[in-house]
Amino acid sequence: MNEDYPLFAQDFTGRHQDADPGGRTFRAGRVARPDSRNGSQVVSASACRSAAARLLVAMLLLAASGCARGKSAPPPQSVHWLCMGTTAAVSAPAGQSARVQRLRETVGTAFAEIERDLSIFLTNSVLNAVNAAAGDPTPVPVNIHVAAVLRHALDVAKAGGGAFDPTVGPLMALWGFRSGSVTHPPAAAAITETLERVGWRHVRLDLTDPAAPAAALTRPGMRLDLGGIAKGYAVDLAYDRLRAAGDTDFLINLGGNLRAHGVPGAGRTGWGIGVRDPFHGDRILGTVALREGEATATSGNYERFVVLDGVRYAHIIDPRSGRPVTGVAGVTVIAPTAMQADALSTTLFVLGPEAGLRLLAAFPGCQALWVLDEQPVRTVSSPGFVMR
Numbered sequence: 293m294n295e296d297y298p299l300f301a302q303d304f305t306g307r308h309q310d311a312d313p314g315g316r317t318f319r320a321g322r323v324a325r326p327d328s329r330n331g332s333q334v335v336s337a338s339a340c341r342s343a344a345a346r347l348l349v350a351m352l353l354l355a356a357s358g359c360a361r362g363k364s365a366p367p368p369q370s371v372h373w374l375c376m377g378t379t380a381a382v383s384a385p386a387g388q389s390a391r392v393q394r395l396r397e398t399v400g401t402a403f404a405e406i407e408r409d410l411s412i413f414l415t416n417s418v419l420n421a422v423n424a425a426a427g428d429p430t431p432v433p434v435n436i437h438v439a440a441v442l443r444h445a446l447d448v449a450k451a452g453g454g455a456f457d458p459t460v461g462p463l464m465a466l467w468g469f470r471s472g473s474v475t476h477p478p479a480a481a482a483i484t485e486t487l488e489r490v491g492w493r494h495v496r497l498d499l500t501d502p503a504a505p506a507a508a509l510t511r512p513g514m515r516l517d518l519g520g521i522a523k524g525y526a527v528d529l530a531y532d533r534l535r536a537a538g539d540t541d542f543l544i545n546l547g548g549n550l551r552a553h554g555v556p557g558a559g560r561t562g563w564g565i566g567v568r569d570p571f572h573g574d575r576i577l578g579t580v581a582l583r584e585g586e587a588t589a590t591s592g593n594y595e596r597f598v599v600l601d602g603v604r605y606a607h608i609i610d611p612r613s614g615r616p617v618t619g620v621a622g623v624t625v626i627a628p629t630a631m632q633a634d635a636l637s638t639t640l641f642v643l644g645p646e647a648g649l650r651l652l653a654a655f656p657g658c659q660a661l662w663v664l665d666e667q668p669v670r671t672v673s674s675p676g677f678v679m680r
């Protein structure tokens with residue numbers, strides 16, 4: 293029996309629609325159109341929505357055909373909603389629609405909680421209180437969610453030699469990911485100046501009293517951006533709450549950050565997750581099986597980007613150079629938790645396969661697949677990354 297349920301290890305139904313105040317939305321190339329007025333690329337929200345609808349249809353067709361291969365196996369039941377500028381979903385075995393709605397309540401509450409605390413787009417988030425105090429060495433009180441994510445982010449930053457950096461905020465703004473006003477790539481001097489305001493070593497996380505964590509950014513103008521890790525944490529929080537309530541056999545997805553429990557139906561052996569082909573949004577490269585409690589995350593250069601002077605720049609920036617990463621189209625990670633998978637997929641995207649494989653050895657239970665940004669398509673994976 294085929295147990296695959298070809299959900300992509302990627303969200304493709306309107307992910308990351310971080311519309312800026314000017315109304316510009318950065319996302320996949322297929323809906324982008326060049327704006328000849330200023331050399332930048334403008335993507336309209338309505339174009340995003342219709343493209344999202346097409347991609348959703350593509351997903352459903354793939355899911356259906358995958359399940360048809362399983363002959364008698366009915367497809368799992370899912371509910372989707374928009375959250376954190378992307379698509380959230382929870383799935384359970386077929387015939388459990390009331391239960392799926394109940395799961396959605398718990399998962400939706402957890403996601404909303406994390407968005408409220410960790411969003412850089414909500415001015416009154418806990419994270420933005422820390423950002424607003426940048427330059428003041430007195431730590432600002434945070435809560436357990438911010439402390440837990442920041443702690444893990446700093447650990448990964450250290451382990452990866454700064455390839456992952458939760459203070460990447462000023463670089464995201466410099467390259468135009470936070471406003472529609474950037475039309476040319478920044479000058480080298482501007483990058484050098486901005487790098488003065490970036491650096492995980494300038495973050496102070498005070499956990500002396502575990503019940504009252506606090507954080508400070510020691511340089512003025514610094515800005516935390518936890519976009520590379522927060523969704524994974526949100527998935528783990530939802531997963532833990534469902535497990536604490538005794539729930540089994542479910543799959544949680546937040547913008548391509550997935551964590552699975554149990555099986556998608558009777559007689560099946562686990563959740564099969566399709567790994568999206570970065571060059572063809574409606575195709576998969578293969579499927580990976582998530583074992584009990586495992587998670588997967590994908591970082592891609594096609595999710596969000598800006599086009600400056602006719603050149604496309606992906607939304608993952610190498611904090612060591614201050615420039616967007618090139619050469620990698622996508623990285624998929626399998627890890628014991630969604631936060632680990634999320635942080636690692638961003639880190640390994642920056643490091644590339646050679647340094648990335650060395651780093652991966654320090655993370656037990658983690659596997660990765662790189663799809664390089666070249667034609668014909670070339671992939672590199674860790675020995676334990678098994679795809680069918």
Ligand code: AMP
Nearest residue numbers: 455456457460519520591607608609638
């Ligand atoms: P992901 O899709 O999980 O790889 O996260 C990408 C997001 O992480 C970006 O949109 C930024 O918000 C943030 N980001 C970009 N570059 C980095 C980096 N080098 N380290 C940490 N976060 C980053």
Ligand code: MG
Nearest residue numbers: 520634635638
């Ligand atoms: Mg990530």
